[in-house]
Amino acid sequence: MMLLNRQSDRNNVIFVIMDIYRLSSFIAVAEQGSIHKAAINLNSTVSTISGHIKLLEEELGIVLFTRQSRGMRLTDSGKRILLRAREIISSTNKLYAEASLITNTITGDLIIGINAPIDCLRLSEVIKELDDSSHIRIMLKNLSSGKVIDGLQNNELDGGFLFENPNISSLNLTALDVKKLVFVLPHRFKKDKELSWEEMSRLTWICSDGYCPHQEITESLFKKKGLSLNKKIFIEQEETKLSLIQKGVGPALLLEDEVKALIDNNYLVQWSLPSDIYSQLYFATRNNNINDPKIKLFMHSLMKQFV
Known part of the structure; x- marks a missing residue:
């Protein structure tokens, strides 16, 4: 425009x-x-x-x-x-919303925070459907769950995906799926004998910068063993974790959907636990924009992918 x-x-x-x-x-x-x-x-x-x-x-x-x-x-x-630029973007979105009421065609921009690969979030089909049924332009931002929360609270995002319920009253959360998590290590750690909890804690862990529920899960598990993680690498974009693991830097807790093929083909190593770990995936919006026609159409299409 x-x-x-x-x-x-x-x-x-x-x-x-x-x-x-x-x-x-x-x-x-x-x-x-x-x-x-x-x-x-x-x-x-x-x-x-x-x-x-x-x-x-x-x-x-x-x-x-x-x-x-x-x-x-x-x-x-x-x-x-x-300040003025943000006002212009906001006014532009309002203009599109007004045009939608006149033409009965939903138009405008949506800024969505994503905290996992597009395939894991089933966004490809959502984008295709919206492209066929509306004039909505979608901007995707790769962010951690914590950054998604910040973006929603600061009115910088219209919606976003996050794991676990942060229990924030201003946000509206829709449960989508339960995802299995696995500890993943670089291929160089592939051995006949698995590493112990203590050996794992001493590795260079790849951590999220700021709030991350999966980081909290990891630290809680090790704390129960009386151990703390060797945290030296901090990243903002979640996809960077997988890249660093593949480069041989160290371990992290990731979605099984994201790494299963790499583990099956011996590119990465899974560190096994006695019991599986799961995390609830949500789509979040602000309470004050839940009735926005663009958000409603996006969520309608999204929910169909997780039925």
């Missing part, structure tokens, strides 16, 4: 067309503090996001970020523009 942000040249003011996608990229970089992370969350590329930021700065005539070795930091001007 393109927005006009200045008057015509007849009034000696430059005529500029602003792309809504550039604003979305700007917001993502501001929230993530990194072009690379923003590209991952928007399912885009670094060059595309970087280009959006450059063009937006040129259009506005101000510097939005200072480039630092540790990432992107908003300037004072950038902080002010961030």
Whole structure:
């Protein structure tokens, strides 16, 4: 979508067309503090996001970020523009909602936080169905359950997937499925004899940065044995865990759906427990947007996949 942000040249003011996608990229970089992370969350590329930021700065005539070795930091001007950008995105969604009422066709944007691979969440069929039955544009952001909760509470997400019930009164949770969890190690740990609890605790564990229910499950199990984990690696995107395990870094607790094929083909090693571990998968929205036509249509399609 393109927005006009200045008057015509007849009034000696430059005529500029602003792309809504550039604003979305700007917001993502501001929230993530990194072009690379923003590209991952928007399912885009670094060059595309970087280009959006450059063009937006040129259009506005101000510097939005200072480039630092540790990432992107908003300037004072950038902080002010961030507030306006969020207002524009919100207004755009309201415009689409109003158009939906007029045309009886549901339109607009949905920003959804995902905490597991698309196949595990059965999103492919949902996206196909919405593409056929509506004009909804879906933006998927790869986040941990904790980051999904933060995004919902900060009005940065319209909905999201998370594991376990955080018991937050402002959120509406719909139970979807119960997922089996397994401890997974790099292939280099494949031995005739399985590692003990103590040996496992000393490995370099790959942990989530912030709240993660599966991290809490892991630490609770080891605490019952009087052990604490050797936590050295912290990540923000859940898919990074699997990548690091495959690179031989260390273990983590992951969805069986995500790693079963890799275990069966001896690319990864499963550390067995006396009893299985399960986790409840939910789709969450805010109570104040549960009646949004876009959310209702998305959830209707999603629930059909988990019947």
